[in-house]
Amino acid sequence: MMPGSKLTKAQITAALAESSGLDKKAVASVLDALATLAAKQLGPDGPGEITLPGLVKLKAKATPATADRQGVNPFTKEPMLIKGKPASRKVRATPVKALKDDVGA
Structure with missing residues (x-):
């Protein structure tokens, strides 16, 4: 990875998996769940x-x-x-x- 370059979703998932000790699939599902939760909270029915x-x-x-x-x-x-x-x-x-x-x- 070059300094100053943006991370892709795959690179973020891999980095989080490595630092947390979880597998990439688990980290990807957590990120997807977080995106879904944020959409619900920011939507018209959320706070x-x-x-x-x-x-x-x-x-x-x-x-x-x-x-x-x-x-x-x-x-x-x-x-x-x-x-x-x-x-x-x-x-x-x-x-x-x-x-x-x-x-x-």
């Missing part, structure tokens, strides 16, 4: 927040829909209709203090 201890806090925020509005084409100076955006959920990640201290950010 909208989950903290992965020692790593990151994930928060989901519902953004409302925006309406269509009138605008002006900057090139032709003619009025035009700017399409609105549908409602959505955004996910924000914030590192926890322990990770900030370890990284030195």
